[in-house]
Amino acid sequence: MLEKHGSMLLAREDIKVFDCTIRDGGLVNNYHFTDEFVRGVYETCVAAGVDYMEIGKNNSPTLMSEEEFGVWNFSKEEDIRRIVGNNDTDMKIAVMSDIGRTVKEELLPKDESVVDMIRIATYIHQIPEAIELIEEAHAKGYETTVNVMAIAKSFDDELDEVLEILGKTNVDVIYIADTFGSFYPEQIKKLTGKYLDVAEANGKQVGIHAHNNIQLAYANTLEAMIYGTSFLDCTISGLGRGAGNCPMELLIGFLKNPKYKQLPVLEFIEKFIVPLEKELDWGYSIPYMITGQLVEHPRSAMKAREEGDTKYVEFYNNLTEK
Numbered sequence: 001m002l003e004k005h006g007s008m009l010l011a012r013e014d015i016k017v018f019d020c021t022i023r024d025g026g027l028v029n030n031y032h033f034t035d036e037f038v039r040g041v042y043e044t045c046v047a048a049g050v051d052y053m054e055i056g057k058n059n060s061p062t063l064m065s066e067e068e069f070g071v072w073n074f075s076k077e078e079d080i081r082r083i084v085g086n087n088d089t090d091m092k093i094a095v096m097s098d099i100g101r102t103v104k105e106e107l108l109p110k111d112e113s114v115v116d117m118i119r120i121a122t123y124i125h126q127i128p129e130a131i132e133l134i135e136e137a138h139a140k141g142y143e144t145t146v147n148v149m150a151i152a153k154s155f156d157d158e159l160d161e162v163l164e165i166l167g168k169t170n171v172d173v174i175y176i177a178d179t180f181g182s183f184y185p186e187q188i189k190k191l192t193g194k195y196l197d198v199a200e201a202n203g204k205q206v207g208i209h210a211h212n213n214i215q216l217a218y219a220n221t222l223e224a225m226i227y228g229t230s231f232l233d234c235t236i237s238g239l240g241r242g243a244g245n246c247p248m249e250l251l252i253g254f255l256k257n258p259k260y261k262q263l264p265v266l267e268f269i270e271k272f273i274v275p276l277e278k279e280l281d282w283g284y285s286i287p288y289m290i291t292g293q294l295v296e297h298p299r300s301a302m303k304a305r306e307e308g309d310t311k312y313v314e315f316y317n318n319l320t321e322k
Helices: 021-029 035-047 077-084 124-139 156-169 185-203 217-226 246-255 262-276 286-293 297-306 310-320
Strands: 018-019 052-057 094-096 117-124 143-148 173-177 206-208 229-233
Touching: 018 246, 018 297, 021 035, 021 052, 035 052, 035 077, 035 262, 052 077, 077 094, 077 143, 117 124, 124 143, 124 156, 143 156, 156 173, 156 185, 173 185, 173 229, 185 206, 185 217, 217 229, 217 246, 246 262, 286 297, 286 310, 297 310
Parallel strands: 018 052, 018 229, 052 094, 094 117, 117 143, 143 173, 173 206, 206 229
Antiparallel strands: none
């Protein structure tokens, strides 16, 4: 029987708050953030006591256009150091590698990089390549995580097999990734038990990355945490693709740990997010709600939102008539 890990009234030493503001938020504007904005996120996370900051993706410029995408889609060493210097803080720096968009040979050895962790995002059919990158990053000295995406579309036996395989690798953290923002707390509880069984048997930890399509990113993050998930992903003001993510200010405000400070996050929102909301569109919307409830990839919602399409009945009918 899955049991709660500790009391919600007490701090848990295994909890890690993981900021994804630039990486997930970059999906809203193709990673065209100013240095001032990225440095602001970095300084806010340090002041707030955040444990990890995911500063962007490390996709290869040989595979993606440097004209179309900003620098944080590539996160070159010189660009990261321009923001964080040698990162002489307690917070660790992470980047995300998309399988199919990353060249593992381009990954610097850890002793030549200010980055501490490589996060690997993979679909089930890409697992062999993901394992190669996990082992490459581990051999070069990095901490590693893996996000298996679109698990809402996988069968239980298939996911069980994938988790067993990942459990035998050198990955440090295995993430529950709610790619479609479609899971409910009851499902998250069940998934947490499944992931923890594999992680604890192999000396690993579990993380949660939730999307807010049906307004449950925060609730699902807390549910996963209550039952033993340690790495909790969030973004400032929920900034992220479409419906966004678990808001950092909500999460830090909940955690009963004096190391986390909410005020620096509110200061950042006041200075940077309020004006950004006039330029970029993210957060809860009807098309994302519909794709979340129907357990569909949000690409159709992305298109509707980009085009300003508010014909919600037609949108719903088109998806349900497939």
